[in-house]
Structures are given as structure tokens and as C-alpha cells.
Amino acid sequence: xxxxxxxxxxxxxxxxxxxxxxxxxxxxxxxxxxxxxxxxxxxxxxxxxxxxxxxxxxxxxxxxxxxxxxxxxxxxxxxxxxxxx
Numbered sequence: 001x002x003x004x005x006x007x008x009x010x011x012x013x014x015x016x017x018x019x020x021x022x023x024x025x026x027x028x029x030x031x032x033x034x035x036x037x038x039x040x041x042x043x044x045x046x047x048x049x050x051x052x053x054x055x056x057x058x059x060x061x062x063x064x065x066x067x068x069x070x071x072x073x074x075x076x077x078x079x080x081x082x083x084x085x
Contacts, residue, residue: 006032012046017072019046028052028083035072044070050082057081 004022009031011019016037022030029050035041046068048054054063057079070078 009049011048012044014041014044017041017044017046017070019048021049023050028081031080031082033068033070033072033078033080035074035076038074040074041070041072044072046070048080048082050084052082052084055081055083 004024006020006022009019009021011031012033016035018034018036020032020034022032024030029048031048031050033046048066048068051066054066055061056063063080066082068080072078
């Protein structure tokens with residue numbers, strides 16, 4: 001078993017919020033969003049590049065679109081999956 005390649009994408013308006021993308025062959029695209037700052041972040045806007053149904057993997061709920069509005073604690077990591085429609 002091998003790890004899939006990933007890349008950092010410019011998806012968040014705040015440069016201290018980093019978004020990493022992992023494209024899979026058959027399970028959609030995963031996004032990992034982390035607040036690299038030592039300060040909380042409130043209302044950070046991020047837009048996931050992939051198109052399709054967005055699922056918040058932490059809260060286990062579907063989201064309405066690729067645009068996210070996030071409140072993040074220092075070092076907090078969030079994960080999302082986008083499945084093609």
C-alpha cells in the first residue's frame with residue numbers, strides 16, 4: 001500500500017490556513033484544511049477546487065457547495081471529501 005500524492009492548493013483567503021488536496025482514482029478528492037497559526041481564526045473563507053458533493057468528514061454532514069466559512073482553533077485540522085456528481 002502506498003500513500004497517494006498530495007499538493008497544497010490556494011483555496012483559503014488567509015495565508016495561515018493551508019489546504020492540501022489528495023486526488024484519488026475512485027473515491028473523490030480529499031481536502032485537509034489546517035490553521036497553522038497559534039491564534040484562532042474566525043470566518044475564514046475557503047473554496048475547494050473540485051466540483052461535486054462536499055462532505056465534512058469531521059462533522060459527518062453534507063455541505064451545500066465548494067465554498068466554506070471556517071472557524072478554526074490554533075493547529076486545528078479539518079477534512080472534507082468531494083465526490084463528483
